[in-house]
Amino acid sequence: MLLRILGKSLARRRGRIAFAVVSVVMGAAVITALFAVSMDVEDQVSAEFRKYGANLVVVPQSDTIEVGFPGVTFGSVTEQGYIEEEDVWRIMRISWRTNILGFAPFLYSVVRADSETASQDVVMAGTYFDKQVEIIDRYSPSDPEAITTGISVINPWWLSKGDWIGRSDDYKSALVGINVAEKMDLELGDTFSISYEPYGGGNETTCDVTVVGLVETGGYEDNQVLVNLQLAQDMTNKTGKVHTIQVSALCTGCPVDTFAEEIESEIDYVEARTVKQLVSAEMSMLTKFEGMMAMVTMVAMAASVLGVTTTMTTSVIERQKEIGLMKSVGANRRRISALFLSEAAVIGTIGGVIGFIVGVFLARYIGLSVFDTAVSTNIILLPMAIGISVAVAVAASIIPVRRAQAVEPAVVLRGE
Amino acid sequence: MSAGIISADGVTKVYGGGTRALDGVTIDIEEGEWTCIVGPSGSGKTTLLNILSCLDSPTDGEVIIDGATVTGLSQDELTTFRKQNIGLIFQQYHLVPYLTALENVMMAQYFHSIVDEEEAEDVLRGVGLGHRLQHLPSQLSGGEQQRVCIARALVNEPSILLADEPTGNLDQENGRKVLELIRSLQKEGRTIIMVTHNPEISRLGDRIIEIVDGKVRSDLRTREE
Ligand SMILES: Nc1ncnc2c1ncn2[C@@H]1O[C@H](COP(=O)(O)OP(=O)(O)OP(=O)(O)O)[C@@H](O)[C@H]1O
Ligand SMILES: [Mg+2]
Numbered sequence: 001m002l003l004r005i006l007g008k009s010l011a012r013r014r015g016r017i018a019f020a021v022v023s024v025v026m027g028a029a030v031i032t033a034l035f036a037v038s039m040d041v042e043d044q045v046s047a048e049f050r051k052y053g054a055n056l057v058v059v060p061q062s063d064t065i066e067v068g069f070p071g072v073t074f075g076s077v078t079e080q081g082y083i084e085e086e087d088v089w090r091i092m093r094i095s096w097r098t099n100i101l102g103f104a105p106f107l108y109s110v111v112r113a114d115s116e117t118a119s120q121d122v123v124m125a126g127t128y129f130d131k132q133v134e135i136i137d138r139y140s141p142s143d144p145e146a147i148t149t150g151i152s153v154i155n156p157w158w159l160s161k162g163d164w165i166g167r168s169d170d171y172k173s174a175l176v177g178i179n180v181a182e183k184m185d186l187e188l189g190d191t192f193s194i195s196y197e198p199y200g201g202g203n204e205t206t207c208d209v210t211v212v213g214l215v216e217t218g219g220y221e222d223n224q225v226l227v228n229l230q231l232a233q234d235m236t237n238k239t240g241k242v243h244t245i246q247v248s249a250l251c252t253g254c255p256v257d258t259f260a261e262e263i264e265s266e267i268d269y270v271e272a273r274t275v276k277q278l279v280s281a282e283m284s285m286l287t288k289f290e291g292m293m294a295m296v297t298m299v300a301m302a303a304s305v306l307g308v309t310t311t312m313t314t315s316v317i318e319r320q321k322e323i324g325l326m327k328s329v330g331a332n333r334r335r336i337s338a339l340f341l342s343e344a345a346v347i348g349t350i351g352g353v354i355g356f357i358v359g360v361f362l363a364r365y366i367g368l369s370v371f372d373t374a375v376s377t378n379i380i381l382l383p384m385a386i387g388i389s390v391a392v393a394v395a396a397s398i399i400p401v402r403r404a405q406a407v408e409p410a411v412v413l414r415g416e
Numbered sequence: 417m418s419a420g421i422i423s424a425d426g427v428t429k430v431y432g433g434g435t436r437a438l439d440g441v442t443i444d445i446e447e448g449e450w451t452c453i454v455g456p457s458g459s460g461k462t463t464l465l466n467i468l469s470c471l472d473s474p475t476d477g478e479v480i481i482d483g484a485t486v487t488g489l490s491q492d493e494l495t496t497f498r499k500q501n502i503g504l505i506f507q508q509y510h511l512v513p514y515l516t517a518l519e520n521v522m523m524a525q526y527f528h529s530i531v532d533e534e535e536a537e538d539v540l541r542g543v544g545l546g547h548r549l550q551h552l553p554s555q556l557s558g559g560e561q562q563r564v565c566i567a568r569a570l571v572n573e574p575s576i577l578l579a580d581e582p583t584g585n586l587d588q589e590n591g592r593k594v595l596e597l598i599r600s601l602q603k604e605g606r607t608i609i610m611v612t613h614n615p616e617i618s619r620l621g622d623r624i625i626e627i628v629d630g631k632v633r634s635d636l637r638t639r640e641e
Contacts, residue, residue, distance in 0.1 A: 001523065
């Protein structure tokens with residue numbers, strides 16, 4: 001019976017109800033768009049982070065120079081602290097280790113590369129390509145677990161041609177960045193030599209290597225020569241040392257900051273920085289956008305509340321006689337509020353659904369015009385939009401409902 | 417005071433503006449009686465009826481209905497009491513315009529307890545509207561609307577029926593039908609209190625109470641017992 005009363009009374013006042021629905025739609029649309037855009041853009045940003053390979057960089061404490069990372073100046077690498085290679089595996093001891101895809105240590109040195117046609121200073125990066133590392137678990141120290149890690153694991157897309165270096169004791173192979181390859185006219189299978197002269201003088205070390213793969217990242221690696229870490233350490237006489245560790249955590253919306261803290265407490269002389277901190281431009285744009293949208297949302301919600309309150313108040317005033325009559329035939333205050341609140345809920349539901357649809361388009365538009373990406377709205381936002389709309393509509397009806405409860409049948413049922 | 421089904425003792429009603437609409441009204445109504453309340457316009461008839469029907473509370477005095485003191489009850493308590501004991505018939509019918517005749521009756525069932533469509537149809541047939549169940553109030557004549565109103569008042573089987581000028585908006589023919597209906601309801605044992613302007617109509621009842629300036633001026637029986 002309630003449904004019947006509800007249906008017919010709503011149908012009869014279509015115009016008014018439409019007004020309330022439209023005001024709910026505004027709020028719901030803005031909220032949907034806000035969430036859709038921030039969820040989607042966040043996803044895309046974190047995908048972009050992953051393109052950079054790592055989302056955490058571990059450096060020795062108080063080291064101010066991040067080497068070889070996009071957006072950061074490449075500086076001198078000679079006079080800085082080191083991380084002990086024997087500590088590197090400890091990254092995998094953090095409680096979030098299952099989220100860590102892998103890691104790769106880097107040791108950088110400036111070397112001279114000589115090919116048949118050219119001679120040039122380049123940065124040589126010694127790293128792991130595909131290395132077995134033993135992890136000693138805190139809880140079962142006698143049973144170390146071996147994992148395979150290196151840049152072939154965390155940055156498989158770096159390789160544009162050829163192969164990774166398969167063995168970690170291979171001293172004869174190198175991967176070269178495409179810029180290096182071009183400048184020095186190197187191709188797969190070509191051999192060239194690299195020479196290292198210690199800072200401040202000393203014996204020069206030289207080594208001949210063959211190009212087994214080309215690397216293209218769009219970043220600094222394009223200008224580098226990548227060799228096995230051990231080779232780089234031997235040539236530069238830095239046995240057991242690395243400059244940085246790149247860590248790739250598989251994670252969307254998980255607490256990378258917590259990972260960083262845990263790594264810092266696991267290896268006490270390092271600093272772990274999230275790439276979010278390093279590459280924060282997009283994030284800060286998103287944050288600004290979210291702030292702006294939050295404001296717009298407030299305004300839209302206020303408009304929704306106002307629209308619903310107005311409609312409901314008018315409806316209560318217009319229907320005073322009806323309310324008085326219902327009371328006179330036995331409707332108590334609860335029944336009266338149930339009637340009006342379910343009316344509000346219907347308005348909220350319809351408004352939420354339409355608002356969601358409008359929000360999908362709004363999100364698409366904002367995505368294209370602000371972030372240059374095609375935003376697709378997650379369907380889980382639909383129940384959220386409906387829920388919020390219903391809550392708003394019901395909350396906006398509280399005052400009018402009070403008014404309906406206070407209607408005195410004796411007064412309103414008196415003659416015309 | 418004898419234990420009638422409805423008794424008012426010194427009931428006074430002063431409205432917000434200071435109007436003393438009722439001034440110490442004391443009446444006692446027997447079960448099964450048909451009482452007519454008469455009096456000039458503005459004398460307080462509707463006010464008295466509203467108080468007897470628990471739609472309104474007196475400023476002073478006490479009302480006892482079917483052994484229960486209703487003065488001092490909260491609005492919701494009055495509502496509950498009313499839906500269990502009292503049926504109301506209005507001069508303006510007060511039907512919900514977007515509901516059909518049947519639905520208007522069912523609505524009273526809904527607020528009372530549970531909806532029983534067949535029973536609602538039966539009651540409408542009982543007032544001679546079996547052929548108008550699905551009509552909206554706007555599609556019904558005044559007399560028909562009044563009978564829907566009566567059906568609505570009857571559907572929850574109240575022992576007391578209160579009617580404020582039930583024939584006030586009706587022509588003679590329709591008025592007569594409604595009054596016949598009311599008479600038959602009395603015959604079924606219901607207590608009826610009816611406000612009317614029309615002296616001729618008032619003589620149909622068992623008793624005529626005349627109110628003037630918020631006071632009972634006379635209280636007569638139409639027949640000797
Ligand atoms: N809500 C109210 N506030 C103030 N005064 C009121 C209110 N309702 C009624 N009155 C006054 O109380 C007095 C009695 O009114 P009531 O409606 O009971 O008279 P009545 O006998 O039913 O008159 P009528 O025959 O015209 O229907 C009138 O003077 C009226 O103006
Ligand atoms: Mg009156």
